[in-house]
Each structure stands twice: as C-alpha cells, then as structure tokens.
Amino acid sequence: xxxxxxxxxxxxxxxxxxxxxxxxxxxxxxxxxxxxxxxxxxxxxxxxxxxxxxxxxxxxxxxxxxxxxxxxxxxxxxxxxxxxxxxxxxxxxxxxxxxxxxxxxxxxxxxxxxxxxxxxxxxxxxxxxxxxxxxxxxxxxxxxxxxxxxxxxxxxxxxxxxxxxxxxxxxxxxxxxxxxxxxxxxxxxxxxxxxxxxxxxxxxxxxxxxxxxxxxxxxxxxxxxxxxxxxxxxxxxxxxxxxxxxx
Amino acid sequence: xxxxxxxxxxxxxxxxxxxxxxxxxxxxxxxxxxxxxxxxxxxxxxxxxxxxxxxxxxxxxxxxxxxxxxxxxxxxxxxxxxxxxxxxxxxxxxxxxxxxxxxxxxxxxxxxxxxxxxxxxxxxxxxxxxxxxxxxxxxxxxxxxxxxxxxxxxxxxxxxxxxxxxxxxxxxxxxxxxxxxxxxxxxxxxxxxxxxxxxxxxxxxxxxxxxxxxxxxxxxxxxxxxxxxxxxxxxxxxxxxxxxxxxxxxxxxxxxxxxxxxxxxxxxxxxxxxxxxxxxxxxxxxxxxxxxxxxxxxxxxxxxx
Numbered sequence: 423x424x425x426x427x428x429x430x431x432x433x434x435x436x437x438x439x440x441x442x443x444x445x446x447x448x449x450x451x452x453x454x455x456x457x458x459x460x461x462x463x464x465x466x467x468x469x470x471x472x473x474x475x476x477x478x479x480x481x482x483x484x485x486x487x488x489x490x491x492x493x494x495x496x497x498x499x500x501x502x503x504x505x506x507x508x509x510x511x512x513x514x515x516x517x518x519x520x521x522x523x524x525x526x527x528x529x530x531x532x533x534x535x536x537x538x539x540x541x542x543x544x545x546x547x548x549x550x551x552x553x554x555x556x557x558x559x560x561x562x563x564x565x566x567x568x569x570x571x572x573x574x575x576x577x578x579x580x581x582x583x584x585x586x587x588x589x590x591x592x593x594x595x596x597x598x599x600x601x602x603x604x605x606x607x608x609x610x611x612x613x614x615x616x617x618x619x620x621x622x623x624x625x626x627x628x629x630x631x632x633x634x635x636x637x638x639x640x641x642x643x644x645x646x647x648x649x650x651x652x653x654x655x656x657x658x659x660x661x662x663x664x665x666x667x668x669x
Numbered sequence: 670x671x672x673x674x675x676x677x678x679x680x681x682x683x684x685x686x687x688x689x690x691x692x693x694x695x696x697x698x699x700x701x702x703x704x705x706x707x708x709x710x711x712x713x714x715x716x717x718x719x720x721x722x723x724x725x726x727x728x729x730x731x732x733x734x735x736x737x738x739x740x741x742x743x744x745x746x747x748x749x750x751x752x753x754x755x756x757x758x759x760x761x762x763x764x765x766x767x768x769x770x771x772x773x774x775x776x777x778x779x780x781x782x783x784x785x786x787x788x789x790x791x792x793x794x795x796x797x798x799x800x801x802x803x804x805x806x807x808x809x810x811x812x813x814x815x816x817x818x819x820x821x822x823x824x825x826x827x828x829x830x831x832x833x834x835x836x837x838x839x840x841x842x843x844x845x846x847x848x849x850x851x852x853x854x855x856x857x858x859x860x861x862x863x864x865x866x867x868x869x870x871x872x873x874x875x876x877x878x879x880x881x882x883x884x885x886x887x888x889x890x891x892x893x894x895x896x897x898x899x900x901x902x903x904x905x906x907x908x909x910x911x912x913x914x915x916x917x918x919x920x921x922x923x924x925x926x927x928x929x930x931x932x933x934x935x936x937x938x939x940x941x942x943x944x945x946x947x948x949x950x951x952x953x954x955x956x957x958x959x960x961x962x963x964x965x966x967x968x969x970x971x972x973x974x
Contacts, residue, residue: 457912460671460680490971495777497966503785503959506777506968563967570965597673597680628675635675639907647903650911651896654728654918658735661922665736 442479443471444618446608453595455628461597464624466522467590468608480523480530481581482541482609485593485624487518487573488602489549494560494567510560514549517600519574522591526578531614539616541609543569543576572596601626676910677721683916689715690920694733697921698928699935700944701737701884703730703891705862706791707947708917710955719780721910723770723861724902727895728914730863733925734888734895741885748836748882751846752889755868758847759894762854767901770859777970784959786860791952794866798945805938837878837886845876850890857898863891866948 446468453462466483491513498507523530527542537545543565551557568574573596581591593606604624609616628636638646672683689711697704705726712722741747773779828842849871853864868887872878878886903909932940 455673457673458671459673492969492971493777494967494969497963497968499962503781504963504966505781509777560967563965564969566965567967567969597671598678600678628673632673632675635911639676639903639909639911643904643907644900646911647900647909650728650903650909650914651731651899653911653915654732654899655735655892655896657915657918657922658732659739661732661926662736662739665926 441472441617442474442610442612444608444610444620445469445471446606446620446622448606448622448624451622451624453599453624453626455601455626455632456630457632459597459632461595461599463592463594464606465590465592466606466608467588468620470587470589470610473587476586478613480525480611481589482524482527482530482611483522483581483591483593484541484605484607484609485518485520486605486607487516487600487626488604489514490517490600492564494564496560496563508554510554510557511552512548512550512557512561512564513552515546515561515564517573517602518595518604519543519546519568520593521576522580522593523576523578524581527576530611535614535616539609543574546574571598573598595626599626601628672912672916674717674721674910674912676908677717677913679716681715681717681913685715686913686916687920690729690917691924691927692920693729694921694924695928695931696924696947697733698925698930699932700928700940701865701932702944703734703863703865703895704921705730705857705860705864706787706866707951709861710787710951717913718908719783720774720906720908721913723783723859724899724906724908725910725913725917726861727857727863727899727902728909729917729921731892731895731899732918733921734863734865734891736922736925738885738888738892741888744885745836746882747885747889748834748878749886749889750832751834751837751839751876751878751882752886752893754832754843754846755850755853755886755890756893758850759854759857759890760897762851762856763858763894763898763901765851766855766858767898767905769855771905773859781959783860784955786856788952788956788959790856790867791948791955795945795949795952797870798941798948802938802941802945806942809938834878836882837876839876839878841876849875850894853890854894854898857894858901863895865891 446466449465491511492515493509493511495506496508497504521527521542527536536542546565548561554560565574581589583589604626606622606624608620610618670682670684671680673680693704693708693711696707708726708729709722712726713719773782828844830843831840832843833840853868856862856864865887868890869883872883872887873880899909
C-alpha cells in the first residue's frame, strides 16, 4: 500500500506543473566500507520549484536501509536469574532509518497521514509478525534498540535553508550499518499532505580487502577457516622462535 | 586507530584489541592457561557479538598453545597417544557442542546457558584453587609438607578397552580420556575456551598422568580441538573474524612470552592464588550480569531463529 502510494507520487510529481515541485540529490550514491571505515555522513540537498510561502510547508528527508528480519525477546526473572521467556519475530523493519525534518513529525501531519506515507519512527510497521499475539511492546523495543545503537533517529529542525527554495541536510551513517541498498526519500508537504516526493537509491558496500574477506568467509568457509587456523599457528610459531630462550 | 572487522561488521579501535590480546596473553603465559575463559567475556564486554567472540577467541588459544607445545615437545614431554585418544573424544564433543550451540541460538537461550556455564565452572574451579593454594601457603609457612591427596579411583582401573600410553607410563582404559576429551570439546564449541584448566587437573587427579607430560599433552589436545572448532564455526556459523583473530593473536603471542618470563620469578602457590582470585572475579562479574536487572528487559537479535 505504502509503496504503491509512493510510486504513484513519484510518477505524478513531474506533472504537477502548476503547484510546488521538488528536485533533490545526494552528495554520493555509494558508501564504501573500507578498513578504516568508522561511519561517515552524506548530504541530501534539494530545491523547491515554484516555491510559495514557507507557512504550512515542510520538508522531510528519510533514509531507509534494507529490511532485516529480527527477533525481539523479553526477559523475565525466574529464580533470581533473567531468562528470555517470550519472543516476537518481525519482517519488514529496516536495518537503518534516519529522518530529518523542518519540524517534529507530529506537528507536520496527523498520525494517519504519517502512517500512510510511512513517515516517522512510529509509522514503522513490520510487514509480518511471527508467533506473537501482542507485538506492540516488542515493536517499541525494536525501535528503542535501534535508537540506542544510532541506527534509528529522528532529527527535527535539522534541515538548513540556504535560500527561499534551496535546502540541505547532513545524514549520519554510523559504523554499524548493514550493507545493501538504501533509499533516500525527500518529501514536500503542505498542510499535512505530501504534494511532491522524490526517491534516490544509495548503496552501502564493502570494498577491497574487507569485501574479499567477507565474501570468502561466506563463499569458501572451509578455506577461510583453514586460513584462520594457519594464521594463528604461524604467529604462535614465529613468537616461539623469536622469544626462544637458551635452555 | 579504527579498523573495520569484516565478519563482525563493526569497527573497533585496533590498539584496544591488540592490548586486550596482550593482556590476556600475559596472564596465559603467567599462569600456563589458554586464556579463552577471560577473552570471550572481555570481547563481549567490548561490544563484539557473542557468536563472533566465542568463535574467534579459539584462534587466540590455538596460537598461545602452539608456542607452549613447541617448548614441551623439545623436552619430549608430550604423550601423543594420550593426546590422540582425547582428541578423538574431543571431535565428537565439538560436533555435539556446535549442534547444541545452534539449538540454543534457536531457542534464544544461548546467553543464559553460556553465562550459567561460565559462572558454575569459574566459581567451582576458583574455589578449589583458592582453597588449595591457601592451604599450601599456610603449610609452607608452618613448614609441614602437603600431600596432594591422590585418590585411588579403582572404578577407573576396572574399565575395559585398556591401552598402553608409553610416555605417561600408564596402562588404562581409553574410556576416561575419551569422555574427558568429549567434555572439553563440547565446552570449547559453546564457550570458546581451550579447556586447559579443566583438562590439566583432570589428567593429574583422575587419569594419573605424570605431571611432567601433562602440560605438553594437554596443549597438543587443545591445539587439535581449537583448530577443528575454528573450522566448524567458520563453516557452520560463519562467525570467525580473521581480522579480529589476527589482532588478538599478534598481541597475545607477545604477551604470552612476557608472561612466561614474569611467571618464572613468582612462586607456584602465589601464582595459583592470583589465578584463583582472577577466576573468581570474572565469575562474580558474569553472575552479576545474570541476576542484575537489565537496562532493557527486551533484547534483539538479527534474523529468524
């Protein structure tokens, strides 16, 4: 439903000739994870075409990572020890979600509209839930967990206007991000309704040695494991020779 | 200073990891243990996912055992027959342990089982070592020699399938070494330890292997078991991180050599007292994690079990 709406919006956007329109871009379309990667940031920028009054107008930038299946467990105290006792499985929640907006999302649009467009952390809904009748506290826990690890964030008031119609925002990409295809979505809202939207893909991928090692660990696990064993034996042997005491 | 770990998919300060390897290596050289029981919890404290920590610590144990084993081998203090029989039991134990590991992960009880096993094992071994070293120190002061009460396990002598272990000058059933190997292999797969600090006392007190060959033989068994477990973890769980292993091992082997030198200056009973305190401290820390109220009673893991 959400995707269909979005697709429709993206199709219609160029034709909305009379109203306000949106053009946006990102500073880089690929993020390379190298051996010294400790997180980075990208700049999302854009321009409002045929800009009208800033009153009632809002910009929302959403960067959404690939969906990731996850299991959330609840611990309970049993005989003094904290034990995992209950679990819910979610599909369709993103591994990364960052939202920058001109105002807090709750003030931009009513919650039904936000839910319809999938804007804001509270609008994140799993597409499927496994083995639980009351998933809501588990969903909240999943959001909390990702926020704690800097993977989900809402940052109201972080969009800078360079002129009447030119804007930009800096999106942090922390060290713990998953590889895959991300989507940068820029929304132009007026009085709580999306009037224009644009989506650009962003790729996060490992390069060079990191990529080769990761691929080897998954595609040739036996040789990879042998390499690990050989490496540790070699280093152990070298140290024994170097530090050999005359005895 | 930051380096990206390709399998753990996170970046760490490599100086911290090398220092960690060196510190644990120093202790393992000092006390003559592999150090897995310290390394795995420390890596988890440092934020490494526990599956990666358990699987990668084994490389550190392999490396620090190699240099010790080489020294013992030069002194001809290795009973390869005994090591081979124990390793055969060890293989079965590893396969069982890796299976158990996967089962616990599906049930969501891995952290609990690993935590409980650590607390029970570290607690009991720490208490035994503490009592023994205190008694020895007291006896040393009062000048009374202590007899290490070797119990006569007649039921072990009565078991079938006897085999001659030339180097250990023993003629015993292969069942106890196989069972011992199995036990240590299982623990190795679940907890990421070599198991030296179970193996050594069990070989001395249960199997009656002469102290002279115990160290070398247990090291050879540990090398075999940790290597095979590394291979199985790499092929079954894809959880060995070669960059993390390289960093840990580089620090570890240097630390181990320094530890051996420092250890030569201390007396055995003092060393054992220090090790007992260390073991009990780690055990108490892990026990506290099990009983303290967690910051968030919900936890999250990626994927569908």
